[in-house]
Amino acid sequence: MDRMAELLLRQRLVTPDLLVPAAEREAPVPGRAGRGRSSRRSRPLAAVADGVVALEADLLQLGHVLSAPLRARLAELDAGDLGQAGRALVSALSAQLGGLVVHTPLFRRFPESVPADTVEVYVRRVFSVLLQRPEQPCVLCGEAAAVHPVSPCAHLVCRACWDGADYSACPICHRRIDPGDPFLRPADDVYAPAVGWHGRVPETLTLLGLCADPAAWARDLLGPLLSRQAAPRAEDREIVAEIVDRFWPESAGWLPERIPARETRAVVLATAVRHGDLALLTRHADTATDVLRLLHALMGGDPGLRARLPRRTNLSRPVRRALLAALDRQALPYLIEDLHRYAAQWRHMAEVLHPYEFHRRHPDAALAFAVLRGTPLRKGTPMADVLLERAAAHGDLLSFDGVRLRARTFAGRFEAALRTDPREALALLSRRPGELLRRTADLARRLPAADLAEALRAAAPHVSPAVLIATLGQLRTPPGGTRMFLPRGGAARIWAEPDVREELAPETVAALTAVLTGEMLRRAAALPSVETALLDEELSDLLAPEAERSASASLVRLPRGSVRPLPRGERIRLFLHWAEPAGHRVDLDLSVAVFDARWEFAGLCDYTNLRLGANAAVHSGDLTSAPEPQGASEFVDLDVAALRATGGRYVVPVVFSYNDVPFDDLVRGFAGFMDDPGGLFDPLAVRQRFDLTGPAKILVPLVADLWSRTMRWVDLNVSAFAGIHDVYEHEGRLARLGAAAEDAYGLGERVTLWEVACWHAAARAREVVVRHRDGAVSRHARRPGEDAAAFASRLGARRVAACGPDAGTTEADLAVVLRDDVRVSEGAQVYALHPAHLDPAVIRSLDAADLVGMLAPRRGDPAGDKWAGDKWFVHPEACVGQ
Template sequence: MPRAITAPFDSDVDLDLGSFLLRRRGAVCVAPGDLLPGPDAWSVRGLVALDADLARRGYLLTSQLRSTLARSAPTRLAEIGDGLLARIDHLLGADREHVPLFRRFPDAVPDHAQLFYSRQIRAFLLNQPRQPCAHCGRRGAEAGIGALAPCAHLLCAACLAGLTAEGRGAECPTCGVSLGSGTYLPEDSPAGRKAAQDFGGERALRPLRLITGDQVTAAMGELHRLLARRTPLSPQDRDDLSALLAHAPDDLPRRLPAQIPVRETKAMVLAALLRRGGAEALPDIAERVDTATDVLRLLWAWSGAEPDLLPATARRLRLRGLSRPLRRGLLEMLENLPPTSLVEDLRRHRSAWLRAGELLHPYEYRQRFPHVTQAFVVLRESDLRTHAVGREVAARVAGPLRVVSAGERTRLGFTGFAGRVESLLAAGDVEGALRVLAGRPGELVRRLHQVLRVHATATPGAPLPSALLDTVAGALARVAPGPLLGAYGALRGQRTAGERRLYFPRGTVSLAHAREDHGTVVPAELAAPVLGAIEAELVRRGGADGERFDVALLDAELVDLVAPFAERAAARTLVCVPRGSRQRLPEGERLRLFLHWMQPEHLRVDLDLSVALYDEHWAFTGLCDYTNLVHGDRAAVHSGDYVSAPPPNGATEFVDLDLAGLAASGSRYAVMIVFSYNDVAFEQLTDAFTGFMDLDGTPSGGSHFHPRTVRQRLDLVGDAKVCVPMIVDLADRRYTWTDLNTGADGGFHSVYRHAAEVGALSRDVLAHFSPENRATLWDIASARAAACADEVVVRGSDGGVQRWRRGGAESAEAFGARLRALRGSDGEADCGLPDLLSGKRAFVALVDGDVPVPEKLSGTLYRLYPGPIDAAPEELERLTAGDLVAGLVPRPRR
């Protein structure tokens, strides 16, 4: 590691919880019990070194956080500072060495910390004047941000004038040092220009704010937000949940919500309770178990596996042993379930329950738990009349169950739910299929596209009957957010016969498959009333909780962010960009892609970083990989091919992209690919991640990996061997974040050999994730804003601000339709965003959190990228994209 940890963390979980607060809330927690009555002189001097180290990574201490840290004892400040830097380095991937094979690819620390910090701040200001004020968070040229002399802390002209009026203008409000006669350091000097040229960095610093109190109290609100999700958690969220459960107070059972909607999340919670209390926790667990599958998921989570019950997980799972009290407690939970549903649940996951039976030993307790024993006899397909245990159990229970073979079920005419629906749809009986599907609204909404397709085939040109539309509307009101948004995306796009359709099978990694669809195209006039019902339902759910806001601030570029889906298979990332979203590339002409991995002992692993290039018609134009280190006139340059990555340093490969050079050479798309040359799955690696950085913002010379310029990082995990992290559109200067894996049967050793397949998949991905074919965060945020606020302010892609006001007689649905389409604006805003939000309770949803912090702002905030608004106080509740989706939980109509 580039920086030694002088004071180690108490445990790995402490590191996870600190990283959780830093990544999720942009905050640092300082316990009041660790603080001295006043600033410590040695700590004040030590903070200068921390300022310099943070600025090097692109971060800035807010004045409140800095003044609080100044009251720490020097040794405690060293622990906090080293821990903070280590967490930032870990998030950025800078906590290890990155040495390219060719040391000069692609073609001295100052002794005084104050001088080093001053040089960095002046370089930041020269390259990007829109830095945040450390005192109030304002930014922009009009704010007059400058570096105070001699401490170099950032302060805007308004704050300086206000402090001067209060008689406090002679000292820096951040560190308290006496200011010089010139107040601000001169920027445009030869030394400043040299620092800007060497240091680079057109990106704004990211403020770190203070959270008072202990980490556990600060994180409990996030625990309840994760437990309220109605979709499976992403790997990053699951890690966060594990850290939060490990730090939860002893009265955790009483703090849990009455219902945890997602079964997998509930299993993680129940396993945490079991680890905490052992057999004493069984009564609390039993209150939350209502199916046999809950017990099965609990066993998987107890054994340290993901409770997804997927075959891929089962192959790697080794069940953890249970003590006799635990076995008896779990068997008693199963015994208390209805016998018929118990048998049905066991047969649904037969192979997993056969393994669980070896752990639970149900026959050992056959007299105490006869129904459970009988269910396992049936599960093992033993005849109750001939099996010794079966005869004994049959005598103790009423109406013993008999195993019916598949052939006998067919002869007797037994047909399952899916079979009945498929039979009715195959016969063109849409009305009958909807009657059956009405009992399972989630299944009905998932099949909406299929139902409308059958209706269009059976009765061409006929509208959807009002009775059937009422049935659909009733199902929409009861379905979870995931199927609702999925149906919305499937129906809103313009479909064509024979088009390529993309599918994502359920699994631990995000594998994608495409095929041609020659089915009947659903006419737009047939889909329109269903789309209208879905849009009305989104607005209704947006305001169903009764919460109101004075104003809503939305970013029009939310339309480029896809609503999260299949988060179970999403990779851990630095910035949680939903899969399929399109984002702007960093300003500048050069990108640096990176890949780092470390192999375990006694196993050689050869990963390769490659870039495949295509023209606007997806014809292959070239590549940059281990077989072709330089493409064109150095438009793409590879750092060299490592064939192993032994510990402790591993190996790193880079590819530099000259965006203008690639476009000039006839390429339109650049597809980033990582694959395992010797067919070792990513999950077998000790560590592996990839990502990209803004090369124009890097200092000249020195290291090839610059943590301050890292824009995205993705962990390589799971049983996949090929990853396609992103697709770059060189013409539009945007990239689509794909986070996809592809099959690697027979090996994937050459991008050139698979260029056609990679191009076809990339084309299908861009078509599938186009905004008109998917539900977006704009759809969710605009529905929420229309339902909860009478005034909505929208910031356009050009920076202009438009205002929408709800009319006195206008319904929320009509207001939502007008806002969603961005029509009927009430004109431009007559003041800046801080003034619009000052003193308001607001719903804020932004792509970039570059809005200065308004005074006395409260409400809720979603932002994708950090910025000055992160310095807002705790009254502004932070949300993630998953939280926005979870807010669409079905609620009864009022």
């Protein structure tokens, strides 16, 4: 399937033109409208209609239905294109759920082999769904209600939007309806197994919408991704790269004046450089680290600068000159500091840039590299004379010992000031807002609250929302628990230690948090207002994302530390699949470690112990290689009740690379879990699927608590060194890691998505409807003269207010919910952890990072303009504080 089509499908959008490979398309026949495939136009139209129904039957088996516009568009395709589109769509949806092979459609030579009566197959499947789960989304209005199948085609609509009285045809396919009754009734044998069902009947059906204009969709999707300040996930970087490259040079006009997230910026610049556009460097490369990220992206490396150094590739002379010019434009103190921050990477890249070749044209760049590399400078030589003359103008920064230049860095000045005079340290940090926010919790123990609050008030408008959220969590979490330090990504060591810091005074915490929450509310108030916002109280179980650069690409995008219920069934099946590169054996192991309530080891299920207890946990067996094309798969079945009976409380699933091969080297690799599957691998039973990526060799995706039947999503890549990896070797580390994660995330007062949603609603909406945990629904209207802070405080109290009978049926303009079984206006902004019902073509879908990213500081903001710093003193990367 085309890469752009895959991106569309992630958003539950489909465009038939992109599902048909470009190489398969033929030139139009002269004089004939449309695409003109004359050899296929002889195919009867009835065959196309049957093919659409057969495709609907296959999609129903994967838990999906077509929206009315998408079905109409598919019906316009000729038989050949419909076959291409159908096979690609079914395969892609299967792969999203973790299908181990390309799923063959129900009719193998679709559409040529479609039987005469495809409607009977489809109708049987529809009734199989409705008799077990009648609450399905209407494909017209999207409302999750009791839908009914139209007679005789069986398309699902609700009586609220269509009853057959005024329209004599199906509103979806326009087929004539039964004049006696517009809706089908189940036959006597409807309880018989439906034709072609494998495994379970889908619990809910997911609506696929039509993307009529891919370019417009791409531009709308690209905008929020480019405006985020937090470092992006790897999958989001791939989306940005694909869209910018696919629609170049048109996409160059879609770029904003400023791209805040520097890793995203590097991806965009790398695409521009590959297309020969070097002008964007002047606009978007404002630090030396921007140039380093760009170099990594150009060479196929990680623009986050976390993974191993990429293999150097040669650059053309114009590109080298442009990159050195971008470095030379930086203020020399920060250029030297940036090069020292990533010293190993810059020494690696210097071999490609050849900075001394252009020492006269770009003397500051050459000087910074001479300091970094400790290059001997002998007076009287041409390059030494040029560089020493430049260095003499910065005597407070550089010193010359007769052979080499040495620099004094900001970090050294700050640490010296912190030891002797914290007020001087605060003055230094006030020029670097991001650094100030990161150190706020420490400074709050050294400085008067009033002084620190004043500094925060000036710095906060320049800092990314992710850093503000992290700082709020640090201030509000009392000591006594566990401090957990996560690496920036990759396989660096995760560190945890008891929090023995001095407790902050309550009035200090109140003063500082008021400044930070006030800033978030101010930013939210600058966004477009809405009439009604709808929130789910259960959002308090989901943490607001802070840093997602190392997050795994997953089916359900859970922020790290969030809690969700375990699947309802008593049997949970974990799965792992991988394929190794040619000539390299890769042995992955799916393992489970079980611990009691005190985190004492209680048992394991892995390749050394295929059964835990009688059947509490059962392993499918150890595969030690995974050659293409089949790869290899392992499964572990967990019986929740039996595991509790063995004395277990906590279950920690782990993926080990037994023979120490990093996940990055895999051809493909993914894992996940299913709920009571109907077969070995049941796509409809998949509840989570996530990719295995990065330089790590051990992944801990979650920690399950069997007593509360919940799981905490941790998504941690654990450090490992050369050797054999299994539960026995890492038993103690897994216990410490699981206990630390439960303590750090469970006891800390971190910012949740509920709080972020309350900021949006309180600052933007006239009224807010809240769906509570117990099923109650309440309405909260803004009171006369009530400001956003007071409204947010009232919402945060979570009291069930009196409300009218229509509180739960109001159309919302902003919805932040777990499931999108809600009524919203056209064009509404909707975050749903589990989207399925609403047509993605008529709403604006958001994810958690969008909700946070919308609160980013913006240029032209009056609050930001009140604080102006000289470029020589304010480091650009220190403002947003990624």
